[in-house]
Every structure is written in C-alpha cells, then in structure tokens.
Amino acid sequence: MADEKIRFEAVSKRYGSLTVLDQLDLSIGAGEVVSIIGPSGSGKTTVLRCLMTLEPVDDGVIWIDGIPLNKELRSGALIEASPAHLRRMRTKLGMVFQNFNLFPHMTILQNCSEPPVYALGAKPTEARSRAVDLLKMVGMESKQDHYPAQLSGGQQQRAAIARTLAMQPEILVFDEPTSALDPETIGEVTEVIRALATKHSYTMLLVTHQIDFARDISDRICFFDKGRIVEQGPPDAVIDSPKETRTQQFLRKVAKAR
Amino acid sequence: MTPRPTAMLIPIAFLGGLYFAVFSNVASFLPALLNGLTVTIQVAIPSAILAYAISVAAGLGRLSRNAAVRLMSGAYVEIFRGVSLLVILFWLFFVLPEFGLTLSPYVAALLGISLNAGAYGAEIIRGAVQAVPRGQYEACVTLNMPGWRKYSRIILPQALIIAVPALTNMTIELLKGTALVSAVTLVDVTAAGVRQNQLTYRTIEIFSVLALIYFCLSQVVRFAGALLETGFNRHLRTGRS
Amino acid sequence: MDWRWDFTFETVIPRILPGLWVTVEVTVLSFFLALFLGLFLMLAKRSKISFLAFLAAEFIEFMRGMPLVVVIFFLFFVLPMAGIYLPPIWTGVLAMGVYNSAPAAEILRGGLQAVPKGQWEAAYVLNYPPHQAFRRIILPQAVGPVIPGLGNLLILAFKETPLLSFVAIPEMLDTAKRIASETYRFTEPLTVVGVLFLILSLVSAVFIKIVERHMIPEMRHGR
Ligand SMILES: Nc1ncnc2c1ncn2[C@@H]1O[C@H](COP(=O)(O)OP(=O)(O)OP(=O)(O)O)[C@@H](O)[C@H]1O
Numbered sequence: 039m040a041d042e043k044i045r046f047e048a049v050s051k052r053y054g055s056l057t058v059l060d061q062l063d064l065s066i067g068a069g070e071v072v073s074i075i076g077p078s079g080s081g082k083t084t085v086l087r088c089l090m091t092l093e094p095v096d097d098g099v100i101w102i103d104g105i106p107l108n109k110e111l112r113s114g115a116l117i118e119a120s121p122a123h124l125r126r127m128r129t130k131l132g133m134v135f136q137n138f139n140l141f142p143h144m145t146i147l148q149n150c151s152e153p154p155v156y157a158l159g160a161k162p163t164e165a166r167s168r169a170v171d172l173l174k175m176v177g178m179e180s181k182q183d184h185y186p187a188q189l190s191g192g193q194q195q196r197a198a199i200a201r202t203l204a205m206q207p208e209i210l211v212f213d214e215p216t217s218a219l220d221p222e223t224i225g226e227v228t229e230v231i232r233a234l235a236t237k238h239s240y241t242m243l244l245v246t247h248q249i250d251f252a253r254d255i256s257d258r259i260c261f262f263d264k265g266r267i268v269e270q271g272p273p274d275a276v277i278d279s280p281k282e283t284r285t286q287q288f289l290r291k292v293a294k295a296r
Numbered sequence: 297m298t299p300r301p302t303a304m305l306i307p308i309a310f311l312g313g314l315y316f317a318v319f320s321n322v323a324s325f326l327p328a329l330l331n332g333l334t335v336t337i338q339v340a341i342p343s344a345i346l347a348y349a350i351s352v353a354a355g356l357g358r359l360s361r362n363a364a365v366r367l368m369s370g371a372y373v374e375i376f377r378g379v380s381l382l383v384i385l386f387w388l389f390f391v392l393p394e395f396g397l398t399l400s401p402y403v404a405a406l407l408g409i410s411l412n413a414g415a416y417g418a419e420i421i422r423g424a425v426q427a428v429p430r431g432q433y434e435a436c437v438t439l440n441m442p443g444w445r446k447y448s449r450i451i452l453p454q455a456l457i458i459a460v461p462a463l464t465n466m467t468i469e470l471l472k473g474t475a476l477v478s479a480v481t482l483v484d485v486t487a488a489g490v491r492q493n494q495l496t497y498r499t500i501e502i503f504s505v506l507a508l509i510y511f512c513l514s515q516v517v518r519f520a521g522a523l524l525e526t527g528f529n530r531h532l533r534t535g536r537s
Numbered sequence: 538m539d540w541r542w543d544f545t546f547e548t549v550i551p552r553i554l555p556g557l558w559v560t561v562e563v564t565v566l567s568f569f570l571a572l573f574l575g576l577f578l579m580l581a582k583r584s585k586i587s588f589l590a591f592l593a594a595e596f597i598e599f600m601r602g603m604p605l606v607v608v609i610f611f612l613f614f615v616l617p618m619a620g621i622y623l624p625p626i627w628t629g630v631l632a633m634g635v636y637n638s639a640p641a642a643e644i645l646r647g648g649l650q651a652v653p654k655g656q657w658e659a660a661y662v663l664n665y666p667p668h669q670a671f672r673r674i675i676l677p678q679a680v681g682p683v684i685p686g687l688g689n690l691l692i693l694a695f696k697e698t699p700l701l702s703f704v705a706i707p708e709m710l711d712t713a714k715r716i717a718s719e720t721y722r723f724t725e726p727l728t729v730v731g732v733l734f735l736i737l738s739l740v741s742a743v744f745i746k747i748v749e750r751h752m753i754p755e756m757r758h759g760r
C-alpha cells in the first residue's frame with residue numbers, strides 16, 4: 039500500500055497465561071475504514087486498547103505513519119517508548135468508548151472544549167468555537183449546556199464523538215460504539231459515524247457487532263478469532279462468501295440472532 | 297480475605313509479650329490490666345448480642361407499615377445516634393435513679409452500649425433490607441409467601457449478608473465504646489491502665505500493652521466478620537455477574 | 538423526681554453554653570487536622586512505594602481499632618513526658634485529629650475509587666497530562682461522593698468531644714459534671730447536655746442533607 043497509516047507487526051499481548059493477541063499483523067492505509075468483527079473474547083477490544091496505548095504490548099511493534107508507537111528509535115535501536123513519546127503519538131489518535139466516558143461534572147460543551155485546552159494548549163475561545171461547530175455537526179447544538187446524565191445514550195455517544203474530533207486526530211478508533219445504546223438510538227449514532235467514514239478522510243478502525251453497518255461503511259472487514267485475523271477482505275467477499283469455516287459459523291450465528 | 301502481613305506479627309507479639317510479661321517490670325501492672333480486660337469482654341459480648349437484636353428489631357421497625365412503630369423506631373434511632381455514648385452512660389447511671397430506676401453499673405453499661413450501637417445497627421439493617429432487589433419481593437408475591445416468611449426466609453437472610461461488613465465495623469465501634477464504662481464505675485482495661493499509670497508511671501509500656509490489646513480484639517472481630525462474609529457468599533459467588 | 542426549672546435556666550444553661558463553644562471549637566479544629574492528616578495517609582496508602590503504603594494501611598487499621606479515650610490519655614500523659622507542654626484543649630484537638638485521620642483517609646480514598654476507571658482512560662486518550670487529569674477530571678468527581686462521608690465524620694467528631702471530659706477539658710459534659718459535683722444535682726445538667734447534643738446533631742444532619750442535595754445537582758444521577 040502506498041501510504042500506510044497503521045501497521046501492527048507481530049504484535050502479541052498476554053494477560054498472565056492467556057494470549058489475547060497472537061503475533062498479529064495488520065496494515066491499514068491512510069483514509070481506509072476497517073471494521074473488526076468476531077466472537078466475544080477474541081481480542082477485538084484489546085487491539086484497539088493497544089493501539090491507543092491504554093495497554094502495553096508484550097511483543098512486536100505498532101507503527102503509525104512509519105514511526106514506531108510503542109517503541110522509540112534511539113541511536114539506531116528500538117527501545118520502550120517514553121510517556122512523552124506516547125503523548126506525542128497519541129495526538130494522532132482518537133477513541134470513542136463503548137460506554138462514552140464523558141466527564142459527568144462538565145457540560146457537553148465543556149467536555150468538547152476543555153480537552154484541547156488542557157491537552158493541546160489550544161486557545162479557550164478557539165476551542166470553544168470549534169466545539170460548537172462539532173456539536174452542530176453531530177446534531178447536538180441544542181444540548182450543549184446539558185450535563186451527560188441529562189442525555190440519552192445516543193446523545194451522549196454523539197457528544198463523545200464530537201469530543202474525540204475536537205482533538206483533531208487523524209485516526210479514529212471505535213469500540214462497539216452502539217452496543218450500550220437502546221435500539222431506537224443506534225441509528226442516530228451510526229449516521230454520524232457513516233458521515234465520518236464517507237465525507238471525511240479519517241483513517242478508521244471500528245469494532246462492531248452490526249454486520250450490515252460494517253458492510254456499508256467499511257473498505258475492508260477483518261474477522262478475528264482467538265487473537266488472530268482469520269479472514270479479511272472487501273465487505274462483500276467476507277460477509278457473503280466467507281472462505282474460512284470459522285467465519286461462516288460466526289456469520290451464521292449472527293444472522294440467526296437477527 | 298487476603299492475608300495481611302500483620303497476621304504474622306501476632307505470634308511474634310505473643311512470644312515477645314511472654315518474655316516481656318515475665319522478665320520486665322510489666323509484671324507489676326499486667327495482672328490489673330488483665331482483670332480489666334475480663335471486664336471489657338464481659339461487657340462487650342453480651343452488649344454486642346443485645347445490640348444485634350435491637351438492630352434487627354429497630355431496623356425492621358423503621359420499615360414497618362405501622363406508622364406508630366415507624367415513628368418509635370425512628371425516634372429511638374435519632375436519639376441514641378444523636379447523643380454521645382458517654383452522656384448516655386452518665387444519664388442512665390446518675391439520672392435514671394431520679395426516676396426511680398436504679399441500675400447496677402454492669403446493667404447500665406450493657407444497656408448504654410447496646411442501645412447506642414443498636415441505633416447505628418438499625419440503620420445498617422434498614423439499608424441492607426432496602427438493598428435487596430425488588431425482584432425478590434415480587435417473586436415472593438408471585439409465590440404467595442406469607443409476609444413473615446418472606447422476611448424470615450428470603451429478605452432478611454439476604455439483607456444480613458449485605459450487612460455483614462457494616463456490622464463488623466459497628467461491632468468494632470461497640471468494642472471501642474466499652475472503654476467508656478469507667479463512667480459508671482466499672483474498671484475495664486482502659487480504666488485499669490489509667491489507674492496503673494497513676495500508680496507506676498510506666499506510661500509508655502502501659503499504653504503500648506493497652507493499644508496492643510485493643511488491636512488484637514478488633515482484629516478478632518474483623519477476622520470473624522471476614523469469615524462470616526466468605527461463608528455467606530459461598531453460594532452466591534457464581535450466578536452473579 | 539423533682540426537676541427544677543429555675544436551677545436549669547439560672548445555673549445550668551448559662552454555665553453549659555460556654556462549654557458548647559469549647560465543644561464546637563475542638564470539633565472543628567480537630568476535624569480539619571484529621572482531614573489534613575487523612576489526606577497524607579490516603580496518599581501514602583495509594584503510593585507506589587510499597588513500604589509506605591504498608592505503613593499507612595497498618596496505621597489506619599490500628600487507629601480504627603483504638604478507643605479515642607486511649608489516644609487522649611496517651612497523649613495527655615506522654616506529651617509532658619516528652620517535654621511538650623500544650624494547653625489541654627490543644628492536646629484534645631491533637632488526639633481527636635490523629636484519631637479521626639484514619640476514617641478520613643478511608644473516606645477520601647473511597648471518593649477517588651468511586652470515579653470509574655473509564656474516566657482515567659478517557660482523560661488518557663484525550664492526552665491530558667497526568668496531573669491535569671487528576672486535577673480537572675478525577676478530583677472534581679471525587680468531591681461529591683466524599684461529602685456525605687466527611688459530613689458524618691464531622692458529626693461523629695462532635696459526639697466524641699465528651700470524652701475530653703476525662704482529662705478535664707471544659708467542654709459541655711465536663712461542665713455538667715462540675716455543676717453536679719458542686720450542687721449534688723445530676724438530673725438537670727446531664728439532661729441538658731443530652732438534649733443539646735440531640736438538637737445539634739439533628740440540626741447538623743439536616744444541614745448536611747441540604748449541602749448534599751445542592752452539591753452539583755446535575756451529577757446526582759450520573760454514573
Ligand atoms: N485486563 C485484563 N486482564 C485479564 N484478562 C483480560 C483483560 N482484558 C481482557 N482480558 C481477556 O482478554 C480476552 C480478549 O478480550 P477483549 O476484550 O479484547 O475481547 P473482545 O473481542 O473485545 O470481546 P467482546 O466482544 O466481548 O467485547 C478475553 O478473554 C478477556 O477475558
């Protein structure tokens with residue numbers, strides 16, 4: 039791929055004796071939208087958390103724009119990354135959590151305007167006007183002075199997306215952004231994500247259980263099992279004519295559940 | 297319960313204590329202190345039992361459908377939580393005789409301590425009963441359980457499990473409360489220590505022994521509570537997310 | 538029984554009210570001392586230096602099993618032996634401050650623990666520097682859960698002040714005992730003290746409820 043944005047190179051992650059990621063190799067191009075599907079416990083969340091540097095990886099290197107993320111180049115050798123390096127690299131990354139993790143003591147607007155000030159050193163007035171724009175974009179401008187607890191799940195998640203965008207990341211990471219939501223509010227969140235995937239140039243990595251949604255917005259789908267990518271390819275190929283039996287089984291189960 | 301490093305200190309302290317007791321001048325005040333300890337224990341155990349009984353009665357009373365029962369339990373809790381134990385003890389011992397009711401020091405101590413602890417315990421029991429999920433009550437209704445059975449078989453057992461940690465703390469507070477019984481002329485371990493201090497002026501030794509004694513007593517209570525908790529929770533460990 | 542109202546109003550209440558002032562003074566001062574010490578204890582208990590954490594944890598456990606009278610007597614006898622002569626009231630404040638630092642530390646720690654882990658993670662992925670994350674995100678959320686606990690601790694401290702009468706600090710109960718020994722009448726002084734305690738703790742409980750209700754109301758049903 040010409041302009042590669044993210045590369046996992048033989049990344050392994052273990053919890054005690056449990057190997058959650060097993061020599062994972064994954065490469066994502068700039069502007070590409072990749073969805074990860076797979077059974078529960080297969081390590082989907084772990085991939086995202088390792089990419090976000092929320093979890094240290096045990097082996098392997100994650101590269102972003104050709105720069106190692108979990109390591110640092112010092113006089114020709116790769117050493118463990120320092121907190122400062124991680125901070126610098128994280129400015130390219132933004133994450134949307136399954137349970138939103140909005141700050142409950144701040145209004146929606148403060149949630150979106152304060153992080154750029156305290157983490158990036160942005161000017162408060164600029165951060166504020168950007169936050170207002172972003173809230174408008176996700177359809178939350180009328181709720182900007184509400185506190186998270188006063189909002190529905192779907193509204194909270196849209197606000198959380200705006201907060202993530204306020205940090206001006208290049209890569210967006212979503213961990214099951216709709217699975218904590220009531221069925222009737224899922225649509226408003228998927229619409230926002232769809233717009234991000236189609237109208238903007240973000241590189242996106244998305245874990246979801248909504249197969250149809252993943253098919254709609256993704257350039258590529260990866261099927262995960264036991265810490266490895268079992269099968270990947272264009273959505274139609276993976277979903278309509280999976281080659282691996284484990285993928286077929288999983289998709290059959292999901293289809294039945296629907 | 298995770299094993300706490302202090303558990304190892306206890307045998308060491310015991311052996312060290314033996315040496316100390318026999319070969320140092322601790323021997324001069326230790327017998328008096330241990331006599332006091334006997335009084336402390338004689339007060340603590342019955343008043344703890346009494347306090348648990350009061351807790352359950354007043355705790356359920358506060359949730360009663362009968363307004364008069366609710367009011368009385370509420371008044372009891374507020375009065376005995378609101379006034380210091382020491383004031384209660386003085387009052388029981390020195391003022392109650394004015395009303396024609398003279399209590400022996402021991403009975404006054406027992407009553408004062410258990411009424412005081414029971415008021416805190418009642419709130420614990422009430423909170424725990426309310427913490428039993430609604431579904432449990434609804435299941436009782438659908439199963440047509442009579443009211444008292446619902447409480448004795450379903451609600452209270454679950455509430456007690458919830459309440460164990462808080463009741464453990466209450467019991468330790470009760471134990472600490474027994475240090476005040478010198479107000480009603482009983483000589484417990486604290487009073488004995490203070491008296492010995494005035495006689496022998498071995499302040500550091502006496503108070504170290506005193507502190508160790510209370511530490512051991514409270515650890516026994518804590519350990520018993522932890523044991524009870526794990527025992528109760530045995531059946532619940534799976535099946536709860 | 539004979540209850541003498543004239544004695545109650547002319548002798549008992551005028552003499553006990555100054556004792557009430559001492560009680561309030563000791564309560565408030567010792568409470569702030571306890572908060573201050575408790576903060577350090579809590580930080581020590583959370584510290585990465587495991588020996589420090591161990592010491593703090595054991596001190597807290599030790600203090601929680603210790604009757605306040607023992608602490609009071611100990612300081613009262615030991616400080617002069619060490620050549621430190623404080624006015625009795627300050628010894629009392631010190632004793633109650635040290636004694637209550639253990640529960641204060643536990644309450645403060647509970648407040649921090651009540652902040653969900655996701656809040657740390659969100660601050661982290663938003664690239665907050667750690668101290669900013671603590672100050673702007675975690676701390677403000679820890680304040681709410683801590684208020685009721687500290688309020689109760691304050692009321693408890695208030696109710697513990699009569700123990701200072703053991704070392705003749707002129708708070709309410711001590712004053713009542715003095716009146717009783719001078720006049721041989723126990724009923725009125727002791728009852729007045731009891732009623733005063735009751736009124737004051739009921740009032741302060743209501744006050745704390747109000748503070749709780751007005752503390753950041755939007756967050757009340759937050760996660
Ligand atoms: N902090 C942790 N400590 C120990 N084990 C963990 C930890 N986090 C995750 N695991 C384990 O790692 C495995 C993969 O977890 P992960 O959360 O990545 O799964 P997932 O694919 O996201 O599943 P789900 O669809 O249920 O969210 C699971 O078996 C899980 O139990």
Ligand SMILES: [Mg+2]
Pocket residue numbers: 082083084214
């Ligand atoms: Mg997951």
